[in-house]
Amino acid sequence: MSLVVDVLAGGVAGGTSIMYAALGETVSERSGVINLGVEGAMLVGALTAYAVGVESGSPWTGALAGAVAGGAMGLLHALLVVYRSASQMAVGLSLLFLALGLTSLFGASYVGQAVVGFDTWEVPGLSDIPVVGEVLFRHDPLLYLSYVLVPLTWAVLFRTRLGLLVRTAGERADSLVVHGYDVRLVRTGAVVAGGVLAGLGGAHLSTAYANAWFENMVSGRGFIAVALVIFAVWSPWRVLGGAYLFGCAIALGPALQARGYGINQFLLDAVPFVLTLVVLTILGRRTLSSAPAELKRVFENAPSPG
Amino acid sequence: MTATLTPPDAGAPGAPEPAPRRLALRLPTWQVALRWTLALAGAFAAFSLVLAIKGADPLATYQGMWESTFQRRRSLEEIVIQMTPLILGALAVAVPARAGLTNVGGEGQIIMGGVAACGTFLLLGDRLGPGLVLLLMLVAAGAAGALWAGLAALMRLLAGVNEAISTLLLNFVALDVLLFLIYQPWRENPVGQPTTEELADAVKLPVVSGTRINTGIVIALVAVVVVGYLMSRTRWGFRISVAGGNGEAARRAGLKVWLLVLSALMVGGALAGLAGMIQFAGVEYKLRPGFGAQLGYTAFLACWLARHRPGPIVVAAFVFASLSVAADSLQLDAGLPAASVNVLTALILVAVLGFTASKKKVSA
Numbered sequence: 001m002s003l004v005v006d007v008l009a010g011g012v013a014g015g016t017s018i019m020y021a022a023l024g025e026t027v028s029e030r031s032g033v034i035n036l037g038v039e040g041a042m043l044v045g046a047l048t049a050y051a052v053g054v055e056s057g058s059p060w061t062g063a064l065a066g067a068v069a070g071g072a073m074g075l076l077h078a079l080l081v082v083y084r085s086a087s088q089m090a091v092g093l094s095l096l097f098l099a100l101g102l103t104s105l106f107g108a109s110y111v112g113q114a115v116v117g118f119d120t121w122e123v124p125g126l127s128d129i130p131v132v133g134e135v136l137f138r139h140d141p142l143l144y145l146s147y148v149l150v151p152l153t154w155a156v157l158f159r160t161r162l163g164l165l166v167r168t169a170g171e172r173a174d175s176l177v178v179h180g181y182d183v184r185l186v187r188t189g190a191v192v193a194g195g196v197l198a199g200l201g202g203a204h205l206s207t208a209y210a211n212a213w214f215e216n217m218v219s220g221r222g223f224i225a226v227a228l229v230i231f232a233v234w235s236p237w238r239v240l241g242g243a244y245l246f247g248c249a250i251a252l253g254p255a256l257q258a259r260g261y262g263i264n265q266f267l268l269d270a271v272p273f274v275l276t277l278v279v280l281t282i283l284g285r286r287t288l289s290s291a292p293a294e295l296k297r298v299f300e301n302a303p304s305p306g
Numbered sequence: 307m308t309a310t311l312t313p314p315d316a317g318a319p320g321a322p323e324p325a326p327r328r329l330a331l332r333l334p335t336w337q338v339a340l341r342w343t344l345a346l347a348g349a350f351a352a353f354s355l356v357l358a359i360k361g362a363d364p365l366a367t368y369q370g371m372w373e374s375t376f377q378r379r380r381s382l383e384e385i386v387i388q389m390t391p392l393i394l395g396a397l398a399v400a401v402p403a404r405a406g407l408t409n410v411g412g413e414g415q416i417i418m419g420g421v422a423a424c425g426t427f428l429l430l431g432d433r434l435g436p437g438l439v440l441l442l443m444l445v446a447a448g449a450a451g452a453l454w455a456g457l458a459a460l461m462r463l464l465a466g467v468n469e470a471i472s473t474l475l476l477n478f479v480a481l482d483v484l485l486f487l488i489y490q491p492w493r494e495n496p497v498g499q500p501t502t503e504e505l506a507d508a509v510k511l512p513v514v515s516g517t518r519i520n521t522g523i524v525i526a527l528v529a530v531v532v533v534g535y536l537m538s539r540t541r542w543g544f545r546i547s548v549a550g551g552n553g554e555a556a557r558r559a560g561l562k563v564w565l566l567v568l569s570a571l572m573v574g575g576a577l578a579g580l581a582g583m584i585q586f587a588g589v590e591y592k593l594r595p596g597f598g599a600q601l602g603y604t605a606f607l608a609c610w611l612a613r614h615r616p617g618p619i620v621v622a623a624f625v626f627a628s629l630s631v632a633a634d635s636l637q638l639d640a641g642l643p644a645a646s647v648n649v650l651t652a653l654i655l656v657a658v659l660g661f662t663a664s665k666k667k668v669s670a
Contacts, residue, residue: 008632036410036474054520078659084661087610089470090606090610091659093410093607093655094607094656094659095650095657096603096648097607098648098649098653100646101645101646101652102646102649104643105356105360105645106360108643109566125499136420153454171439195638210435215643215645223478226471227471227475230471243468265489267486269478270482273476274479277467277472277476281461281467285465285466286349299470
């Protein structure tokens with residue numbers, strides 16, 4: 001029983017950074033822009049949050065700075081792919097390299113430094129509920145923020161005019177043009193918002209989950225987020241479920257090992273990726289048919305050589 | 307490429323996606339040259355700024371990088387050694403790209419190639435004679451890469467899963483396979499760094515006499531010529547480009563599009579697998595946790611820098627290999643982490659991707 005609670009609680013804690021990034025990617029992809037650089041935005045967000053957290057002594061200031069830094073990475077992506085029509089895949093990967101380099105350059109002095117991270121804050125009352133309390137309400141405040149952000153992202157995307165603009169930019173950009181809106185501006189906004197969320201995800205990783213900074217600490221979580229968005233059929237609610245599923249798969253290995261089960265960590269590490277591949281194969285054409293139309297173009301019109 | 311505004315008059319609702327109508331005007335050569343110059347200058351200027359912020363003297367740093375990279379025999383050899391897997395990895399992107407497919411899976415295909423080569427050696431040792439074992443390692447590596455990419459092709463054909471996503475995910479699975487093998491079944495020594503047994507000297511790739519350069523570069527250059535020929539001079543090359551340009555038209559013309567998709571991705575995977583074999587049998591000689599790390603992504607970007615053309619890929623691979631060698635100088639002379647050269651790499655790419663489109667795109 002306690003194994004289940006451990007894995008679930010670990011899944012929520014570990015899945016949160018992925019969820020932030022995947023929520024951001026959902027917003028960006030809903031507007032018709034895929035950003036493979038989420039990984040990079042998370043890295044930059046993680047280091048910025050950590051560094052600012054160390055210097056200022058406040059994890060909240062750090063998280064804010066991480067969000068801004070992630071947003072800046074998003075802006076860079078948007079400027080290149082929206083205004084310069086550069087390849088979305090290639091720019092995303094380039095920005096990952098930029099982030100790897102920048103964070104290695106500016107992060108070296110922060111390796112091993114102590115930070116005032118987010119503390120666990122047990123929600124009064126709710127944390128005493130058996131199982132549910134332990135799994136959901138004994139975490140850090142930045143994690144609780146993500147509980148609010150999921151319905152908020154959903155509401156903005158599907159219940160506001162702004163969300164309608166974003167989704168139209170991703171479905172039928174020409175009708176925005178007809179109505180006198182600037183598609184590029186809408187997309188830029190969505191990609192920047194995506195970057196902000198990815199930056200927050202990075203901040204959660206360095207200042208709440210690991211309480212440490214080390215080179216390349218995001219280690220694939222950004223890529224999982226990109227896959228998760230497709231797995232979740234571009235829906236914020238399913239992103240929530242998917243992120244915790246991934247988190248649990250990651251948490252399962254250490255939890256089993258702590259109980260003396262000899263399990264090769266790397267087989268478990270592969271589980272989320274294999275799971276995504278399997279689910280994508282099973283959902284198959286159904287996922288693709290519900291993809292934003294403009295995004296499908298990005299997928300289908302591969303680079304024209306020459 | 308496709309993030310451009312859709313023209314207001316494009317396509318009736320429900321019709322199959324029409325490609326946005328664009329007039330492609332070739333820019334005059336001098337303008338292209340000017341753009342490239344400005345883009346590269348911009349990249350170096352931005353990196354200078356970063357260096358200055360870190361308290362390093364940009365000019366002295368560049369001078370140090372230049373001297374230690376291009377004026378030492380050892381460095382020049384190192385560049386050739388490092389550009390070999392990049393050339394093959396970039397070709398592995400270029401072939402599927404011709405068929406309209408995005409292969410981001412070089413990373414995993416290279417790893418699987420290395421794993422297959424290592425497995426072949428562990429199975430056979432050097433008993434069959436070096437020539438045959440090397441040949442079998444090449445074949446196994448190519449097949450492993452092709453199968454790994456073939457998985458993505460099958461997922462696309464059977465379930466419509468986009469290959470950019472599946473190849474990307476398969477990279478992580480391949481990495482976990484590699485780690486699993488070197489931490490358990492193939493681990494040579496239970497203590498210390500987990501690695502496999504070192505390749506026997508007899509079955510290491512021979513070196514070009516008088517240098518440290520392994521003969522992998524010959525394989526890579528032959529591959530450039532063969533791929534160039536395949537893509538521009540054969541029926542298959544023409545057909546995959548038709549399928550890549552307009553799948554529907556290709557289907558109506560009676561082409562087996564599924565076969566073209568499968569073969570283009572598998573040829574790409576095989577090329578990346580060869581890169582993995584060369585990295586294993588010519589450079590690293592054993593599998594270790596960081597085997598081939600980032601080679602696939604770097605090669606993907608090299609392919610973009612070369613705009614998916616085989617000839618320019620050699621140049622792009624040379625540039626990236628030089629940058630990687632220069633990273634050592636950055637670490638030794640300027641005291642900056644080697645990974646910081648990634649900043650320069652990325653700035654060059656961003657500048658080139660964003661500002662040197664050789665065709666002016668006009669939305670009509």
